[in-house]
Amino acid sequence: MRIRGASRSNPYVLQQLSGTYDAGNFLDALWLGGNIALGAAGLHPTMAAFGEPGPDEELNLSPPGAAAPAAR
Known part of the structure; x- marks a missing residue:
């Protein structure tokens, strides 16, 4: 049986295949x-503030800068 990709270095897969x-x-x-x-x-106590909204930042995008994400 040939093992491909990340399974080659996966100890669980290797142990399952060898029966150990x-x-x-x-x-x-x-x-x-x-x-x-x-x-x-x-x-952790710092996670309490993780879900709170951050400070409002105004986005000042030029027309080409605003169109760049849509160009993809």
Whole structure:
């Protein structure tokens, strides 16, 4: 079986293909640690201000500058 792309370096895929994956190994600990870190980042006090609107800024675009996004 040929493995292509990012799957070559994916430890989970390699362990599944070789039949050595067991639930509760280091890969599961890494997934759990990542999820805990993401949840902790969301609970950080600075995230309370993340959803608040920022200061109003006036956009001063010239006609060519305003037309540039539409030119694509």
